[in-house]
Amino acid sequence: MNKELLELLNSINEQKETVRNLVEEGKLDEAKDAKAELEKMQNKFDLLKDILDPEGDGKVKEPVNVEPVNEPKDAVADFANAARRGFKNAAGDPMVEGTPADGGYTVPEDIQTRINTYREAKASLITLVDVERVTTNKGQRTFKKRAQQTGFSKVAEGGKIGAGSTPQFERISYEIEKYAGYFPVTSELLADSDANITNVLIQWIGDESRVTRNKMILGVLDTKDKTAIASVDDIKKALNVTLGQAFKPTSSIITNDDGLQWLDTLKDADGDYLLQPNPVKPLEMRLCAGATSVPVFVVPNADLPTATNKVPMIIGDLKEAVKFFDRNQMSILSSNIASIGELNAYEMDLTLFRAIEREDCVMKDEQAFVYGQVTLGE
Structure with a gap:
């Protein structure tokens, strides 16, 4: 599809999102104006498609997002x-x-x-x-x-080996609290x-x-x-x-x-x-x-x-x-x-x-x- 048509498809998608956002925000008058602008953009797409894409069927198709490959998402927006x-x-x-x-x-x-x-x-x-x-x-x-380890004890030949100290353990606990x-x-x-x-x-x-x-x-x-x-x-x-x-x-x-x-x-x-x-x-x-x-x-x-x-x-x-x-x-x-x-x-x-x-x-x-x-x- 022609590059100009692809750009127009993206613009139509963005305009649809604008209409949707305005409706969600309760701004119905502004949403109606945005919807009218959307219809103009779709009509423009119809006219240009017959000229720039004669191999197509001439009908307005549901616009789809066409994003450049590897284009980063705008998290700020x-x-x-x-x-x-x-x-x-x-x-x-x-x-x-x-x-x-x-x-x-x-x-x-x-x-x-x-x-x-x-x-x-x-x-x-x-x-x-x-x-x-x-x-x-x-x-x-x-x-x-x-712990301060003391090392091994000296043991005579044939003598009994005494018990050595073993490591001891302790725990620290946490409990998440809310701050707001x-x-x-x-x-x-x-x-x-x-x-x-x-x-x-x-x-x-x-x-x-x-x-x-x-x-x-x-x-x-x-x-x-x-x-x-x-x-x-x-x-x-x-x-x-x-x-x-x-x-x-x-x-x-x-x-x-x-x-x-x-x-x-x-x-x-x-x-x-x-x-x-x-x-x-x-x-x-x-x-x-x-x-x-x-x-x-x-x-x-x-x-x-x-x-x-x-x-x-x-x-x-x-x-x-x-x-x-x-x-x-x-x-x-x-x-x-x-x-x-x-x-x-x-x-x-x-x-x-x-x-x-x-x-x-x-x-x-x-x-x-x-x-x-x-x-x-x-």
Whole structure:
């Protein structure tokens, strides 16, 4: 078939989808106008087919989607269109949690990637801990307990061999809980471009998720007893002795803006600053003091506040310290008639979007880090 006819078939298909969407949104007048435009396009197809495709039968056939081979799916447009439809399926029923095949809605893969990038730009702690994706609401993980083994006992010829110690085990449990929030969107925004509506929604969802996860991780870390840090020697002791060779090679320092200021003023005997850029990764900072060289990760004061002049100085390997269980099913629902507090979606011409995600965060190994505190003024 002629290329021009193929393009027209695609346009007819797109127009049909437009009519269908308008009907689902209750915009019947606009749907009638779109239907009239669809009929014009089909008439144009009839006329051109007789001229450009004389070998055909001259009849208008049901248009079919003709997509270029290997053309990537536009997930941004899909996400924006789903938002405009209120995340409802083709039958008009509200989408529920789960995969699209089950009638649900999940954020498209490349949109999810953009959210992850946004979290990193906002100093997300999720990249520092051990994340495991799970498919059940609760479960357990088994770990072998630490024990100082004593080795074999000396046995005389013909003597009895004594029993040796055997490994002992323990479990950590998780139980997924639900975290959610809502976001009012104006009808004007829903009518705007795909890029605008997508950027607004994914930035909101991504940042709310980032803050939620940061609070969960910091809440687990805060259960550890605090250790006073007054000098670089205290940091070296935490790394060399408290954490030891099991964790020192993979440890880092996690602090806030106040902690960065304190670290950035430390000097050696020659007056040289101890905080230096990593020569391999110039944007990464490292505290270098003698044989000690440890990366520094800074979290804004807004996310990791200084409480009563106590600056957090978390030292260790958080991937060994904290385990984050991610149910990995974000569901998004919407309503244009709901009321929440002073917000009345119907009266104010809004659509209220509700995002829900499920996860849990637990202590994996409290020996993998030291929760240090620097007292300002000392």
